[in-house]
Amino acid sequence: MTLLxxxxxxxxxxxxxxNHGGYCSHCHSNFHSVAYCPQCEQPLEVLQACGAVDYxxxxxxxxxxxRQVIYRLEETH
Incomplete structure (x- = not known):
């Protein structure tokens, strides 16, 4: 999957x-992914335990x- x-x-x-972020060598910006709820579009809390990830x-x-999580790229400062 190519990220733009x-x-x-x-x-x-x-x-x-x-895994869902990246760096733009053209405009020199770093981005990280933020998980959002597909219903209310609020940021999700990431729960990690024993290698499993839940939202x-x-x-x-x-x-x-x-499968339903919406990822959006946000610039890191």
Whole structure:
């Protein structure tokens, strides 16, 4: 899957620490992915234990399936 820079639409170089983030060598911006709830579009809490990753929506007060999570790239400062 190719990720594009939200600023200039160039291809991002994959991040070594974030599977859904990257670096744009054209506009020199770093991006990380943030998981959002598919129903209310609020940021999700990431729960990690024993290698498993789950997502919880504090607004909806329920766990969300990994298949439904919406990822958005946000610039790191």
């Amino acid at each position: 820079c939200p600023n200039c639409q160039r291809e991002l170089e994959p991040s070594a620490t974030d 919880f929506c504090n607004h909806c007060n329920e766990l969300k399936s990994k």
